[in-house]
Amino acid sequence: MAATMIASDRRPWVDAERGVVDRRIFSDPDLYRLELERIFARAWNFVCHESQLPEAGSFFVNWIGEDQVIAVRDRTGKINVLLNSCPHRGNTVCRAELGKTSSFFCSYHGWNFDLDGRLIGMPGQDAFYREAIDKSEWGLANAAQVDSYRGFVFASLDPSAPRLHDYLGWVGRLGIDMTALRGDMEVIDGIHKNRLQCNWKLAVDNLFDWYHVKVSHGSAMRIGFVPEDQMAPMDQMVILGEYGHGIGGPGVTVAQQAEFEARMKSGNGTPQWYDEAASQRMSPAMREQLGPVGTRSYGHPNIFPNLWITQFNQICLRIPRGPFQTELWWFTLLPKEMPAEQRRNLIHMTNHVFGPAGLLEQDDGENWSHSTRGAKGAVTRRRPLNYSMGHGHDRVQVDPSGQSRIETVVNEHGQLWTYRSWQDWMQAESWQELIAHHSLPPSERI
Amino acid sequence: MSRYDALDLAERMALKFEVEEFLHREASLIDERRLDEWLALCADDIHYWMPIRRTTTAKEIANEFTKPGSMAYFDDDKKMLALRIQRLQVGRAWAEDPPSRTRHIVTNVRVLDVNGDEIDVGLNFQLYRTRLDSEEDSWIGRREDRLRRVDGAFKLARRHIYLDQTVILAQNMSNLF
Numbered sequence: 093m094a095a096t097m098i099a100s101d102r103r104p105w106v107d108a109e110r111g112v113v114d115r116r117i118f119s120d121p122d123l124y125r126l127e128l129e130r131i132f133a134r135a136w137n138f139v140c141h142e143s144q145l146p147e148a149g150s151f152f153v154n155w156i157g158e159d160q161v162i163a164v165r166d167r168t169g170k171i172n173v174l175l176n177s178c179p180h181r182g183n184t185v186c187r188a189e190l191g192k193t194s195s196f197f198c199s200y201h202g203w204n205f206d207l208d209g210r211l212i213g214m215p216g217q218d219a220f221y222r223e224a225i226d227k228s229e230w231g232l233a234n235a236a237q238v239d240s241y242r243g244f245v246f247a248s249l250d251p252s253a254p255r256l257h258d259y260l261g262w263v264g265r266l267g268i269d270m271t272a273l274r275g276d277m278e279v280i281d282g283i284h285k286n287r288l289q290c291n292w293k294l295a296v297d298n299l300f301d302w303y304h305v306k307v308s309h310g311s312a313m314r315i316g317f318v319p320e321d322q323m324a325p326m327d328q329m330v331i332l333g334e335y336g337h338g339i340g341g342p343g344v345t346v347a348q349q350a351e352f353e354a355r356m357k358s359g360n361g362t363p364q365w366y367d368e369a370a371s372q373r374m375s376p377a378m379r380e381q382l383g384p385v386g387t388r389s390y391g392h393p394n395i396f397p398n399l400w401i402t403q404f405n406q407i408c409l410r411i412p413r414g415p416f417q418t419e420l421w422w423f424t425l426l427p428k429e430m431p432a433e434q435r436r437n438l439i440h441m442t443n444h445v446f447g448p449a450g451l452l453e454q455d456d457g458e459n460w461s462h463s464t465r466g467a468k469g470a471v472t473r474r475r476p477l478n479y480s481m482g483h484g485h486d487r488v489q490v491d492p493s494g495q496s497r498i499e500t501v502v503n504e505h506g507q508l509w510t511y512r513s514w515q516d517w518m519q520a521e522s523w524q525e526l527i528a529h530h531s532l533p534p535s536e537r538i
Numbered sequence: 539m540s541r542y543d544a545l546d547l548a549e550r551m552a553l554k555f556e557v558e559e560f561l562h563r564e565a566s567l568i569d570e571r572r573l574d575e576w577l578a579l580c581a582d583d584i585h586y587w588m589p590i591r592r593t594t595t596a597k598e599i600a601n602e603f604t605k606p607g608s609m610a611y612f613d614d615d616k617k618m619l620a621l622r623i624q625r626l627q628v629g630r631a632w633a634e635d636p637p638s639r640t641r642h643i644v645t646n647v648r649v650l651d652v653n654g655d656e657i658d659v660g661l662n663f664q665l666y667r668t669r670l671d672s673e674e675d676s677w678i679g680r681r682e683d684r685l686r687r688v689d690g691a692f693k694l695a696r697r698h699i700y701l702d703q704t705v706i707l708a709q710n711m712s713n714l715f
Contacts, residue, residue, distance in 0.1 A: 282609025286706035310630030457709030
């Protein structure tokens, strides 16, 4: 009830004109409950990569908000996404986080479910139920919609959600393409998982943040683990998409892109931070797919609400575990055809960048947890946060191909766009209303 | 029967005493943040590794840990350990500034095997960490260490760390285990 009241008063939590955000969105438990309903239960959420489910019976457990789901490949090869809760007493039917099984057998009373969720048996069907239960009505609930885009499997728990292709739009698809088109991608065994004491949105907004790099990750630069000039470049490109998707971060000029390519072709020169990614963009097919603008973006895509795709072989889910806790799950993707030595080196390097022991990421949680703490005090939380960097100073350019972007310096356009879109989601009563009233990316000035 | 089991009681006692003395001293160097001294105890070819643990069914328990060469929380050589330590010394390592307070408890030490100059040791550990006013983390797990006798003193030639947690219930692992 409280949640409905908050939603219906249409309070401007996000003032997109001034570029400020009400801190209460990071701590209010009613808003958090509303997010589970209006964002996670509605959106297309990433559940796994197809390579994680190699054969019939392979499963992987994930979260959509606080709804736990099992992604499982059935005997026809189809991937199903099932709510991990027995319809009899609600018990969890799959307690392993990954593996292979022939069915999901409930440990409470023995209801047994097929890989597509159908109830296939229960003890006492004749003797106790007297054949009076219709098994076809009591299977595990299937996600309303399941689809995949270039191997990335998504599910929506809302039957009225638009199809995945339209939900992602060109920006979401471009964000996935940047990684998915590098080859025949597969997830490397092992997902880094750890739990932070922060609100999930503070972890999400950081992925667009190229302002924090030199400060938060100053130690990693000082020891030369990552190069400062390439990790925190001034030249930035921001690409904004409907429903809150965005890509923000380094953008190179046409001349710089040519320079990367010359260096890669000559096979000499110092390998640079972007070279691995740049080298993937030299094939005409890749360029055509990414488009003239996308080819020059080395930014971080976020698939709204919570899937960050890095330019560094990884994707990270920021999973809400209550208003004050977030789990980070890092998946690492490499092309199957990558030469063994390059693969070994990349896995080694990837292990040392992100994840709880990563030389970059160790210091991130510190900031997000304390930003969350700063949203709790009765008076402290009344002070809004400033997301205005660059706001009102930049111009949206549209390429003849139709791809639009902002080319500028370090800015907070991506973060503000995320919160502005978040507010659309929170205020809409239904998908129908969200489709009709969501913010469109600015087309001239921003 | 391992080569350790073949030794007589007095030899086993002496060896275990030496091993424990080394492990306790080495742990206290970490807790006292004397990390350069700790690094000096590492062999040049050390492999410091913490695989990712997963919850699996009993039937698939062989897949509980990731294998070497795939993803891991730590997969360090000496150079990488040196970088971790250096990072803490150059400023702006915010996870450790203000510094955390750690306590290593090393227990249930078992000599698993003796192979020339190398001694394989299994042990249980707890790493307790507290930081600022209320942050508290506790990691319990098993380690497999390899000690090597070099010029009459032990060097740490391998540390494989098997945590009991699957989802790491801490916001980082900025400490050494």
